[in-house]
Amino acid sequence: MSHVAQQCGLSSESMRRQLNGTRPLYFDSVLGVMRALRIQLRVEASA
Secondary structure, X not given: OHHHHHHHOOOHHHHHHHHHXXXXXXXXXXXXXXXXXXXXXXXXXXX
């Protein structure tokens, strides 16, 4: 958790608060977590 939070530019406590719902979860935080975990988000138009 601390590594992912650090990669997002957040403290571990801030990351925990966002993930447990006591603070709003912003999309840039989601993208930072995805970068830290090296996963991609792909959007496609529906057929």
